[in-house]
Amino acid sequence: MKTVKTWIELCYQRTTCTIIFVLLPVLAQAEKPLIEINIEQHLFVPSEITIPANTKIKLRIHNRDTTPEEFESWELNREKVIMGNSTATIFIGPLPPGIYPFFGEFNPKTALGKVIVE
Amino acid sequence: MLLTSVIIVLRETLEAALLIATLLAATRFTRISHSWLRMSISGGIVGALLFAWQLRWISNLYDGLGYEISNALLQVLIYMVILVLITLLLKLYLGATTKEEPLLLFMGLALSLSIIREGSEILIYLSGFIHNRETVSSGIIGSVIGAGVGFSFGALFYFLLSALQKKLSFMIALGLLILVGAGMCAQASMLLMQADFLPSQRPLWNTSSWIAEPSIPGQLLYALIGYEATPSPLQVSIYVGSIFISLVVAVISYFFYSRFTNTKANATP
Numbered sequence: 018m019k020t021v022k023t024w025i026e027l028c029y030q031r032t033t034c035t036i037i038f039v040l041l042p043v044l045a046q047a048e049k050p051l052i053e054i055n056i057e058q059h060l061f062v063p064s065e066i067t068i069p070a071n072t073k074i075k076l077r078i079h080n081r082d083t084t085p086e087e088f089e090s091w092e093l094n095r096e097k098v099i100m101g102n103s104t105a106t107i108f109i110g111p112l113p114p115g116i117y118p119f120f121g122e123f124n125p126k127t128a129l130g131k132v133i134v135e
Numbered sequence: 136m137l138l139t140s141v142i143i144v145l146r147e148t149l150e151a152a153l154l155i156a157t158l159l160a161a162t163r164f165t166r167i168s169h170s171w172l173r174m175s176i177s178g179g180i181v182g183a184l185l186f187a188w189q190l191r192w193i194s195n196l197y198d199g200l201g202y203e204i205s206n207a208l209l210q211v212l213i214y215m216v217i218l219v220l221i222t223l224l225l226k227l228y229l230g231a232t233t234k235e236e237p238l239l240l241f242m243g244l245a246l247s248l249s250i251i252r253e254g255s256e257i258l259i260y261l262s263g264f265i266h267n268r269e270t271v272s273s274g275i276i277g278s279v280i281g282a283g284v285g286f287s288f289g290a291l292f293y294f295l296l297s298a299l300q301k302k303l304s305f306m307i308a309l310g311l312l313i314l315v316g317a318g319m320c321a322q323a324s325m326l327l328m329q330a331d332f333l334p335s336q337r338p339l340w341n342t343s344s345w346i347a348e349p350s351i352p353g354q355l356l357y358a359l360i361g362y363e364a365t366p367s368p369l370q371v372s373i374y375v376g377s378i379f380i381s382l383v384v385a386v387i388s389y390f391f392y393s394r395f396t397n398t399k400a401n402a403t404p
Contacts, residue, residue, distance in 0.1 A: 073331070073335065075331075084262075084263035085259045085260070085262065085263050086263075087256070087260075091343070091347075091348045091349055094325055094328075094329075094365060095329055097202055097203070097329065098190065098194070098202060098256060098259055099194075100190060100191045100194060100259070101263075103191060103195070105194065105199060105202070106198070106199040106200060106330075107329055108328075108329060108330065108331040108335070110335065111335065113337065122143060123139070123143070123260050123263055124139070125139055125142075126139070
């Protein structure tokens with residue numbers, strides 16, 4: 018009887034663990050704040066975005082140009098090629114407060130922007 | 136335009152050029168012909184063309200995270216090929232075999248995979264301005280300069296390694312392959328963080344004030360050993376873990392194949 022009880026307890030613990038480790042990330046994914054940026058004429062619009070500290074953000078970048086662009090940031094450790102007339106998703110954060118510049122590698126003179134974390 | 140294309144093409148060719156130099160240095164003890172280079176470079180370029188051509192479709196897979204998944208897969212694949220290469224190199228070096236074909240095949244595979252990843256990015260970049268008459272000439276000149284500088288770094292690195300004793304350059308090349316593989320795994324993990332498959336964490340340290348990633352030394356180290364100025368704890372663990380696995384593979388292969396050499400040495404007299 019005692020073994021059965023421990024076994025049930027173990028099962029219960031495992032289920033709780035499953036809920037925490039499997040379901041929570043899924044729930045968390047659904048709640049992530051979404052921020053949208055456009056690429057127009059090799060410029061980021063808006064070029065500055067402000068996000069809260071220690072929060073994961075879902076960035077949707079719409080490349081409205083016909084030419085490809087590469088979103089790149091040394092500070093955010095992110096890089097992604099975005100084809101012309103298409104949309105890319107990039108997750109950033111959780112980050113400590115600060116200023117994190119990003120740029121378009123294919124047009125680094127014009128495509129400049131920054132993420133301000135407050 | 137000129138400078139941008141120099142930088143982009145230089146960054147992308149550096150990794151392949153240094154990989155070629157490392158593989159050539161690792162096989163200095165053999166008498167293999169360099170025809171595998173031609174084959175794998177052309178194979179890599181064909182692969183890069185296909186990858187670049189289909190990238191729009193690939194990117195849209197898995198809710199727009201296909202870019203990260205496909206690139207991470209390519210990098211993990213390169214790491215696995217490097218593990219096989221370590222075994223094959225030691226097998227040949229210790230004289231447990233004289234067959235060079237498997238080594239040539241896997242060296243070619245590693246190089247082709249690396250060219251697919253880096254080359255497709257160059258091709259996509261080129262596709263952006265190829266129709267624009269004003270920028271096309273400076274873009275192409277810049278790309279040629281960038282590729283030239285990248286391969287010069289590779290050649291210089293090869294000659295530096297060639298100046299050493301064959302045994303030493305073999306050891307250094309083997310060590311570098313292990314680090315290149317670990318760099319691939321760390322980069323793959325970063326892409327999976329970008330796609331939110333792995334948790335993002337605060338960086339463990341920040342060495343960007345010593346060696347900034349965009350700088351020439353930063354880029355060389357990035358191509359050579361996967362240098363990262365602000366790695367997260369998970370990335371560092373994956374880097375160290377990959378080195379550990381490679382070392383285990385190297386040590387096991389070493390003892391396994393040196394037994395062959397010993398039996399052969401005992402049998403000959």
